[in-house]
Amino acid sequence: MKIVVLVKQVPDSGAERSLRADDNTVDRATANNVINEMDEYAIEEALRLKEAHGGEVVILTMGPDKATDSIRKALSMGPDAAVHVVDDALHGSCAIATSKVLAAALAQQNADLIIAGAESTDGRVQVLPHMLAERLGIAALTGARKLTVDGSTLTVERQTDEGYEVVTASTPAVVSVWDTINDPRYPSFKGIMAAKKKPVQTLSLADLGVAASEVGLDGATSAVLEHGKRPPRTGGNTVEDSGDGGVKLVEFLATEKFV
Amino acid sequence: MTGLLDLDSLHSDEELQIREVVRRLVDEHVRPHVAGWYEDGHVPVRDLAKAFAEVGLLGMHLSGYGCAGASAVAYGLACLELEAGDSGVRSLVSVQGSLAMFAIWKWGSEEQKQRWLPSMAAGDAIGCFGLTEPDHGSDPASMATRARRDGSDWVLNGSKMWITNAPVADVAVIWARVEEGVTGFVVPTDAPGFSAREIKQKLSLRASSTGEIVLDDVRLPADAQLPFAKGLKAPLSCLTEARYGIVWGALGAARDCLDTAIDYARTREQFGRPIGGFQLTQAKLADMAVELEKGYLLAVHLGRTHDAGRLKPHQVSVGKLNNVREAIAIARQCRTILGANGISGEYPVLRHANNLESVLTYEGTSEVHQLVIGQQLTGLAAFT
Numbered sequence: 004m005k006i007v008v009l010v011k012q013v014p015d016s017g018a019e020r021s022l023r024a025d026d027n028t029v030d031r032a033t034a035n036n037v038i039n040e041m042d043e044y045a046i047e048e049a050l051r052l053k054e055a056h057g058g059e060v061v062i063l064t065m066g067p068d069k070a071t072d073s074i075r076k077a078l079s080m081g082p083d084a085a086v087h088v089v090d091d092a093l094h095g096s097c098a099i100a101t102s103k104v105l106a107a108a109l110a111q112q113n114a115d116l117i118i119a120g121a122e123s124t125d126g127r128v129q130v131l132p133h134m135l136a137e138r139l140g141i142a143a144l145t146g147a148r149k150l151t152v153d154g155s156t157l158t159v160e161r162q163t164d165e166g167y168e169v170v171t172a173s174t175p176a177v178v179s180v181w182d183t184i185n186d187p188r189y190p191s192f193k194g195i196m197a198a199k200k201k202p203v204q205t206l207s208l209a210d211l212g213v214a215a216s217e218v219g220l221d222g223a224t225s226a227v228l229e230h231g232k233r234p235p236r237t238g239g240n241t242v243e244d245s246g247d248g249g250v251k252l253v254e255f256l257a258t259e260k261f262v
Numbered sequence: 263m264t265g266l267l268d269l270d271s272l273h274s275d276e277e278l279q280i281r282e283v284v285r286r287l288v289d290e291h292v293r294p295h296v297a298g299w300y301e302d303g304h305v306p307v308r309d310l311a312k313a314f315a316e317v318g319l320l321g322m323h324l325s326g327y328g329c330a331g332a333s334a335v336a337y338g339l340a341c342l343e344l345e346a347g348d349s350g351v352r353s354l355v356s357v358q359g360s361l362a363m364f365a366i367w368k369w370g371s372e373e374q375k376q377r378w379l380p381s382m383a384a385g386d387a388i389g390c391f392g393l394t395e396p397d398h399g400s401d402p403a404s405m406a407t408r409a410r411r412d413g414s415d416w417v418l419n420g421s422k423m424w425i426t427n428a429p430v431a432d433v434a435v436i437w438a439r440v441e442e443g444v445t446g447f448v449v450p451t452d453a454p455g456f457s458a459r460e461i462k463q464k465l466s467l468r469a470s471s472t473g474e475i476v477l478d479d480v481r482l483p484a485d486a487q488l489p490f491a492k493g494l495k496a497p498l499s500c501l502t503e504a505r506y507g508i509v510w511g512a513l514g515a516a517r518d519c520l521d522t523a524i525d526y527a528r529t530r531e532q533f534g535r536p537i538g539g540f541q542l543t544q545a546k547l548a549d550m551a552v553e554l555e556k557g558y559l560l561a562v563h564l565g566r567t568h569d570a571g572r573l574k575p576h577q578v579s580v581g582k583l584n585n586v587r588e589a590i591a592i593a594r595q596c597r598t599i600l601g602a603n604g605i606s607g608e609y610p611v612l613r614h615a616n617n618l619e620s621v622l623t624y625e626g627t628s629e630v631h632q633l634v635i636g637q638q639l640t641g642l643a644a645f646t
Contacts, residue, residue, distance in 0.1 A: 072275070079279060189283045192318035192330035195276055 004058035004152070004174075006049040007112050008082065009105065009119040009131070011039040012066045012073040016124040026220060027227035028095045029125050031067065038073045041120025043080070044180050047187040049118050050081045052152055059083050061112060065093060065104055071203070078198040079190035085201065086112070090208040095220030098126070102134035104218060107211035109139060114175060116157070121146050121179040132179035142172035148183040263517060263558055264524075264551045272562050273335070280336045283317050284343040292347035297607040299469040300348070303462070307354060307388060307430045307471050315385030319355060321363040323503075327379035329363075334568035338510035338561055345514035348610075349617035350470030352511045357426040358382060360503040362389025365435040365446060368499060369491035374448050378433055390431040390458075392422035392475050393497050399424075400630050401645075402437070402444075403494055407477065409438040409447065409487075416487060418447065418455075418480040424624070428458040428473030435488070436477065437497045446488035446496055455480040466620040502575045505625045506568060509581035510561045512589035512621055513554060515614040520550050522611055523596035526603070543599060550592045557585040576638040579631035587628055590618040 014020040014034030023030045049060045062077045062085035064070050074085045088108050096104070109117060122129040129145075136143030142157075144150075148167060149160035155174045160167040162181050190198075208215055216222055242251045256262045263269050270278060291313045299305045314320055318330035323337035332340075337359075345352035363382050366374050381387040398404050407420025418438055428434065434449045434456070449456060458473040488496070524547060527538030537543050564581045567573045593615035597604035605612050622628060633644045 075275070076279065189286060189317050190279065191316070192280055192283070192322050192332050192336070195279045195283070196330070196332065199276065 004052065004056050004115045005113065006052060006058065006060045006116045006118060007063050007109060007114040008042070008045045008049045008060060008077075009117065010042045010046065010062050010064045010073065010077045011120075011123050011125075012036050012064065012070040013039045013123055013125040016040070020125070022227065022230045026095060027230055028220070031069070036069060036073065038076055039120055039123045039125075041122060041124070041180070041182060042077070043120075043187040044182050044184050045118040045120050046077055046080050046082065047185045048150060048178075048180055049116075050188070051185065052116070052150075056152060058115075061086060061114070063105065063108055063112070064088070065096075065101060065108075067094075074203060075198045076190070078201045078203075079195040080188060081190075081194055083201065085203045086206060087203055088206050088208075088211065090215075090218075092208055092215035092219045095223060095226070096218045097223040097225045098128050098130050098134065099224050100218040100222055102131055102138055104208070104211060104213055105131070106135055106138035107213055108206060109135065111211075115155075116152075116174055117177045118150075119177065119179045121181050129179075132177045136177040139175075139177070142176040143179075144170050144172055144176055145179045147178055147180045150178055150180065150184065263513075263555055264520065266551055267555050267559075269555065269558055269562075273339070277333070277336050277339055280332060281339040281343055284319065284340045285346075287313060287317065287319070288343055288347040288351075292344075292351050296348045296351070296469055297610075297613070299350075300613055301468075301607060303464065303468045305350060305354075305469045305471060307427060308385070310351065310354060311358065311385035311388060313385075314355060315383060318383070319359075320385055321359040321367070321379065321383045323359065324363060324367045324379070324383075327367070327375055328383040329367075329379065333565075334506065334573075335562065335565035337507065338565045341507040341511040342514035342517070342561075345511035346518040347514075348469045349511065349515055349614065349621055350467045352507070352514070353426050353467060353470050356504045356507045356511070357391055358389050360507050361391035361500050362427075362431075362433065362435050364503050365391065365488065365491070365497070365500045366448060369446060369488040369496050370448065371485065371489050373485065374488070378448065382433075387432040388427055388430050390425050390427040390434045390473075390475075391497075391500065392425050392428070392434050392436040393501075394422060394424050396421060396423040396474075400627060402497065405437065405439055405444065407436070407438040409440050409445070412481070414484045416447065416482045416484065418449070418477040418482065420477050422475040422477075424461070425458070425473050425475050426467075427471055428475050429460040429471050431458070434458075434475065436475070438477075443492065444494045444497065446491040447482055447486050448488065449477075449480060449482060449486065453480050453482065466616045468616075498575070501625055502573075502578050505578045505582045506564065506573070508621060508625055509564055509578065509585050512586045512618065513557050513561060515618055515621075516550075516554050516557070516589035516592040519593045519596040519611045519614050520547070520554060522609055523547065523550075523599040526600050526609075530601075537599070546595055546599060550595055553588040554592060557588050560584060576634050579626070579634040582626060583628055583631035583635065586618065586621050590615060590622055593618055 015037045018035045021030045060082040065088040119132045144159040146161045147159040148162040151158045158171045321329040322332045325331040409416045409418045436447045455478040457476045461472045597611045637643050
């Protein structure tokens with residue numbers, strides 16, 4: 004089974020993040036750039052499937068030159084190889100353009116299974132797995148908290164607010180996963196040392212047959228027009244307890260429709 | 263480190279990534295529990311060994327036999343992060359990798375390596391290293407443990423003291439005197455006549471299992487002897503490896519103390535302002551940071567020298583003498599910044615300081631290292 008895992012490099016969500024003043028895109032230069040957290044669960048799931056069923060795991064990343072760091076880190080967990088789509092023209096691409104580029108790269112891979120994190124911590128739009136499935140004409144099993152493979156049949160427990168749904172499809176398919184699906188491994192030292200020797204194929208837009216005009220800020224179907232800092236939190240109300248503190252708290256909760 | 267000198271720039275991505283993995287392991291498996299282990303005087307050695315083995319931490323600087331084959335610098339960084347958790351936890355890994363595994367890897371037969379190293383690297387077999395005796399610490403050449411021939415067998419008698427991991431070990435590397443001098447034996451701890459008693463009432467390294475080994479007519483087959491271990495240089499080569507890890511490890515304990523003290527000084531208010539704003543506190547912090555970063559530069563230099571295959575035992579003595587001495591000074595100084603809170607198990611500072619009392623004297627006391635350096639400088643041995 005050949006599995007391609009989508010890995011995105013994002014600014015560390017645990018640190019200060021910002022958008023650029025000049026074009027409102029993510030400021031990567033000042034950020035601590037890391038693997039999108041949810042993608043680590045996707046990698047782990049792919050590695051477990053490979054360990055159970057054999058096959059190959061390939062990382063696919065679209066991102067700037069510096070995304071190489073995250074690709075190497077992803078490879079240190081155990082995948083076999085990586086494909087890095089890198090092109091200056093991609094800067095500022097919207098989800099639709101990104102899906103066009105990734106679909107073109109996936110078309111070269113003939114994967115049985117494509118696994119993605121359910122969302123990235125920078126964009127948080129959650130649409131990419133669906134868009135890719137649509138472009139590739141294959142099933143999308145999204146929001147998985149459990150994935151089982153039996154031959155060419157995929158069964159997913161799709162996490163919902165109320166519980167979960169059981170959804171099945173045949174390979175090839177796109178599966179997106181939440182962080183409830185597994186517990187990602189730490190890279191082993193052997194894995195870290197082996198990662199730098201693993202093949203990383205670099206592809207440009209021209210290699211994928213995608214025109215520069217279809218992607219990037221100019222080709223974007225959506226763009227951020229302006230941005231500002233989140234206003235600081237205003238102080239809450241302090242309830243003084245003069246014997247009626249309980250009543251006041253209940254009144255507050257009732258006013259805010261919490262009870 | 264403190265970030266003053268951008269010391270991360272001395273490292274490759276690979277080294278930093280290995281450090282990051284160990285840091286996360288310590289955050290997950292050590293920090294939340296270590297104060298409790300310390301208070302109870304009990305540490306789950308096997309669970310920790312399994313967790314560490316999963317990433318390849320045990321014997322990481324050895325090659326083959328299931329070991330990761332990482333660089334000496336990477337091993338040093340791992341020791342630093344482990345000891346930032348607790349010196350006892352670092353000791354567990356040092357004894358497993360640098361003493362027990364290294365002794366078999368360096369001086370053992372192919373059969374001994376195949377038998378023990380993969381399971382020790384996997385954390386399935388715990389090792390210990392018996393050199394020190396109740397009456398022979400700094401002077402191992404005078405050891406009283408004897409191995410005598412009986413037909414083709416060996417029979418061991420004697421005792422070993424202060425042996426980390428001994429109460430839980432599956433295998434012990436035991437050093438004993440034979441007619442030709444000192445040699446080593448690989449002893450399964452279930453061999454009849456072998457016993458290991460846990461040493462209680464320690465006031466240091468309480469998150470570490472320490473034992474006294476008694477060898478009472480322990481009969482071993484001929485192939486239990488480490489065939490290439492001839493003379494005291496064999497166990498001393500293992501000590502050099504372990505001491506090298508301590509050069510880095512001690513910095514970890516000191517860093518954890520200094521991080522704690524800086525954090526505390528910024529938030530603890532007395533006389534209406536944070537104590538970190540007082541000149542006396544800043545002088546303490548500055549002096550500690552300077553010593554810490556200097557010690558780190560020394561460790562990196564020794565590590566690069568080790569990776570180049572040129573590291574000499576007296577150079578390791580320079581590192582062990584300086585870095586442990588400075589680390590314990592930093593730990594004690596940090597405790598003064600924390601005031602009464604400095605003695606609480608809720609902060610790591612006094613735990614580190616107490617641990618470093620052991621680190622100061624084990625694997626060669628400061629005085630022994632001064633004598634090693636003195637001999638190197640003068641050509642005159644103050645001890646024989």
